[in-house]
Amino acid sequence: MKPDILLMERMMPRIEKALNDAYMVHYLPDVPALPAIAPRIRAVVTGGGTGVPPDIMAALPQLGLIAINGIGTDAVDLNVARQRNIHVTTTPGVLTDDVADMAIALLLALSRGIVRGDRYVRDGKWPQGAPIPLGHRVTGRVMGIVGMGHVGRAIARRAEAFGMRVAYNDVREMTDVGFAFHADLEDLARSSEILVVAAAGGAGSRGIVNAKVLEALGPEGLLINVARGSVVDEDALVAALQQERIGGAGLDVFAHEPDVPPALLGMDNVVLQPHRASATVETRLAMGEMVLKNVAAFYAGEKLLSPVV
Ligand code: 8YV
Numbered sequence: 001m002k003p004d005i006l007l008m009e010r011m012m013p014r015i016e017k018a019l020n021d022a023y024m025v026h027y028l029p030d031v032p033a034l035p036a037i038a039p040r041i042r043a044v045v046t047g048g049g050t051g052v053p054p055d056i057m058a059a060l061p062q063l064g065l066i067a068i069n070g071i072g073t074d075a076v077d078l079n080v081a082r083q084r085n086i087h088v089t090t091t092p093g094v095l096t097d098d099v100a101d102m103a104i105a106l107l108l109a110l111s112r113g114i115v116r117g118d119r120y121v122r123d124g125k126w127p128q129g130a131p132i133p134l135g136h137r138v139t140g141r142v143m144g145i146v147g148m149g150h151v152g153r154a155i156a157r158r159a160e161a162f163g164m165r166v167a168y169n170d171v172r173e174m175t176d177v178g179f180a181f182h183a184d185l186e187d188l189a190r191s192s193e194i195l196v197v198a199a200a201g202g203a204g205s206r207g208i209v210n211a212k213v214l215e216a217l218g219p220e221g222l223l224i225n226v227a228r229g230s231v232v233d234e235d236a237l238v239a240a241l242q243q244e245r246i247g248g249a250g251l252d253v254f255a256h257e258p259d260v261p262p263a264l265l266g267m268d269n270v271v272l273q274p275h276r277a278s279a280t281v282e283t284r285l286a287m288g289e290m291v292l293k294n295v296a297a298f299y300a301g302e303k304l305l306s307p308v309v
Pocket of ligand 1: 009046047048049050069070071072073095275276277278279
């Protein structure tokens with residue numbers, strides 16, 4: 001008999017096939033009566049943004065593993081996991097470059113008006129000679145990075161290659177990076193032209209990019225977020241954009257995914273993505289392989305590949 005596992009979020013077909021070969025996979029939205037299978041579930045596979053809601057966690061008495069297909073643990077209550085001896089694993093390392101690439105892609109799309117230009121061509125405006133605004137250069141600009149972890153550092157390396165100057169804010173100064181440290185986020189925003197959010201989500205970072213930080217970023221400033229929607233006060237961001245108190249935003253993540261504030265949809269100075277900074281074939285395959293290894297190790301009673309709890 002194959003062990004039952006609960007899948008909270010779809011994965012690549014190749015990864016799902018491997019899961020189906022080894023386990024009895026119950027995809028949560030398709031499970032009509034979770035209570036009937038809940039006592040048999042010892043492992044849950046989920047995404048970083050999806051996590052495991054507290055009611056689902058509470059409904060699984062035998063739960064021993066939460067394998068996250070991502071690096072964010074903010075949507076899983078790690079304290080409850082520790083109390084209940086539930087292991088939690090993530091997929092570190094393999095998605096860093098793609099997430100950093102998305103930050104740069106959003107920045108370039110925003111600064112150079114890539115989406116607007118694409119629409120202009122498709123709409124047949126080019127032959128008409130319709131006016132289209134100029135973009136702004138990124139070379140030489142100051143990028144402030146919120147969160148100098150693996151992703152923050154990968155973004156910094158790319159920014160340097162683009163001739164930008166980098167500064168950062170984190171809970172403490174990092175002795176191994178040579179960039180200017182700002183202990184105060186408002187202070188970082190004031191001295192930055194582009195503010196990139198790369199901090200982990202969760203209680204410690206909730207809403208730290210608030211109205212004051214956005215005010216400090218200023219009317220020409222751009223905000224890029226590839227971390228978690230929760231790090232930014234979304235209402236304050238919408239208000240700042242509406243009142244032109246910041247210049248624009250490139251957003252891959254939102255406070256209440258998949259819901260995006262309707263006001264953003266009509267804005268030309270905003271570029272939006274459906275939380276897919278790690279969504280490349282190569283990376284999702286590597287992430288999926290790590291999930292498979294963690295789940296297999298758990299059922300074999302072996303050492304987990306990448307545990308955080
Ligand atoms: C993924 C993420 O999109 O790593 C994370 O925490 O949020 C993203 O890489 C997600 O985990 C897949 O749903």
